[in-house]
Structures are given as structure tokens and as C-alpha cells.
Amino acid sequence: MARLIQLRKGLAKRQISVVSLFSGCGGMDLGVVGGFDFLGECHDKTGFEIIWANEINPAAYNTYRQNLGDHIIEGDINDVIDDLPEYSDVVIGGFPCQDISINGKMLGIKGKRSSLYSAIVEAVKRINPKAFVAENVGGLLLKKMKHLLKR
Numbered sequence: 001m002a003r004l005i006q007l008r009k010g011l012a013k014r015q016i017s018v019v020s021l022f023s024g025c026g027g028m029d030l031g032v033v034g035g036f037d038f039l040g041e042c043h044d045k046t047g048f049e050i051i052w053a054n055e056i057n058p059a060a061y062n063t064y065r066q067n068l069g070d071h072i073i074e075g076d077i078n079d080v081i082d083d084l085p086e087y088s089d090v091v092i093g094g095f096p097c098q099d100i101s102i103n104g105k106m107l108g109i110k111g112k113r114s115s116l117y118s119a120i121v122e123a124v125k126r127i128n129p130k131a132f133v134a135e136n137v138g139g140l141l142l143k144k145m146k147h148l149l150k151r
Contacts, residue, residue, distance in 0.1 A: 014047075016049065017087070017090070018032060018051065018091070019051065019091045020032075020053040020093060021093030022055070022077070023054060023072060024060045024064070025055075026064040032092060051088060053068075053071055053073070054073050054074075061074040077116060084126055087127055089131070090131050090133070091123050091131075091132040117134075120134050
């Protein structure tokens with residue numbers, strides 16, 4: 001417990017920068033930064049700060065911007081990837097999963113939607129963060145998809 005308290009105190013001194021890809025309306029981002037109440041429970045700010053986010057869907061983009069801030073860029077990640085910040089401590093993203101899901105056709109990153117996995121790989125290469133989180137479905141861990149994780 002003492003280590004956790006030390007860590008929280010350390011976070012308050014310096015924000016941990018985060019780049020968010022495939023941000024949707026901001027659910028993952030809100031969970032990362034904290035500072036909200038849900039079902040009567042307060043979730044304190046965490047010390048993470050989203051410095052750049054991206055979403056292609058206009059309705060999700062508008063919801064994100066209204067609730068989380070104007071650091072989000074609307075558009076196809078392939079069109080805005082050159083606008084990524086030079087550095088961030090963390091990269092997060094939940095790339096589309098339809099082609100990887102066991103309920104789908106299991107096309108992997110050759111599928112139209114899941115090929116966007118490459119954008120997370122590219123962002124990590126460019127930014128060289130201390131950590132990254134790629135949220136997706138369990139099908140990503142199947143032996144058939146092993147080559148994706150090696151990238």
C-alpha cells in the first residue's frame with residue numbers, strides 16, 4: 001500500500017502523456033485519465049493526460065470533443081498519422097476487431113478494418129513510448145494471429 005501511495009504522489013508531480021488512437025467517443029480515454037463519478041463511485045484523476053487523440057466517426061468525434069477536450073483530430077488515421085506528436089509516454093488504442101474476432105471471418109490484418117492494427121504499430125515505432133495498450137478481442141491471441149503480436 002505504501003508503494004501505491006508513493007506512486008500516486010509521483011504522478012501528481014508530472015502528468016504522464018498519452019496518445020490515443022481509434023478513440024471512439026472516449027470511453028477508454030476517460031478510464032485512463034479518471035476524474036469522473038459512475039454509479040455513485042468517484043474515480044479520481046490518475047495522472048495521465050491525453051495529449052492527442054484520433055477518431056474517424058464524426059458522431060463519436062463530436063461526443064469525445066464535447067466531453068474530453070479538443071485534443072482529438074477527426075479523420076482517417078492513415079491521413080493524420082504524420083501529425084502524431086514526436087513523443088508520448090504511452091500509446092493506447094482499440095483498433096477495429098471484426099476481422100480478428102472468432103465470430104468474424106478471421107482475415108487477420110489482411111481484412112479491411114483490422115488492417116488498421118498497422119497504425120498502432122506505426123505509432124509505437126514513431127513515438128517510442130514507455131508503454132502501449134492495444135485493446136482488442138481474444139482472437140488476437142490465437143496461434144493463427146501470432147505473427148501480429150511479433151510486430
